[in-house]
Amino acid sequence: MSEQPGELSASVTRLPVAYADTSAAQLGFSLDAPLQEPLAREDGEIDGITVSVRLLGASHQVVVDDGAQRICETVACLPEVTSALPKSLQDSGYLFSSRIERADDDRLAALVEQLGVRVTEQMAAGNPSVMGVFPGDPHAVTAIVSDLSADSISWHTWHTYPQAGEVVITTSVIHRGAATA
Known part of the structure; x- marks a missing residue:
């Protein structure tokens, strides 16, 4: 399902809001922040597990729900997200790194082009993916x-800060069969 205003392609969206975050240092992290209204979103399902990837401005939420447990990874500059962005975290089959x-x-231009291709390819393969351009x-x-996959659910995120010359890259993995929260 696509909920994307100003679509550039099936999975790349021109976002209707100004860029709000100013640097990587402003990002916080939470696994239990309340759901936010996304600017763009893609949902998918594998074996009864729902995966929802959501853009929140220059931030993101990824919700993984198997009906019994839910994880809501939020990397954002929000009042509800007060923990600093960790370099790594491991908890009950959930792994996070940033x-x-x-x-x-020049590097940002190449990265944005590569991300557009990668997002489009993953969507074509049935994996929820989304990219927002401010x-x-x-x-x-x-x-x-x-x-x-049969063994895990994983996602990678990129938050670019051209004005600061920074890219925040996160990687998350939930090993299937392990508790997700």
Whole structure:
């Protein structure tokens, strides 16, 4: 299901809001923040497990729900998200890692092009994925790419900050059969 205003392609959306976050240092992390109204969203299901990838401005939420347990990963600049973004976290079959990379304009341009292709390919393969492009800077994007397999559910995110020359990259994995919360 696609809920994307101003679509550029099936999975790349021109977001209708100004870029709000100013740097990677502002991002917080939560596994239990309340659901936020997404600007763009893609949902999918594998073996009764629902995966919803959601763009929240320059932030994201990924919700994985198997009917008994739900994880709601939120990386955002929100009042409800007060924990600092961890470099790594492991909890009951859930693994999270993040890193910040420096990127000049040329690297950002190449990354945005690669992300558009990757998001489109993953959507074509049936994996919920989405990318939002903010007005005013074609390199200001947030992207989520998921991969659903028999053994795990994983997703990668990219939050670009062209004005600071930064990219925040996160990787999350839930091993199937393990508790998700």
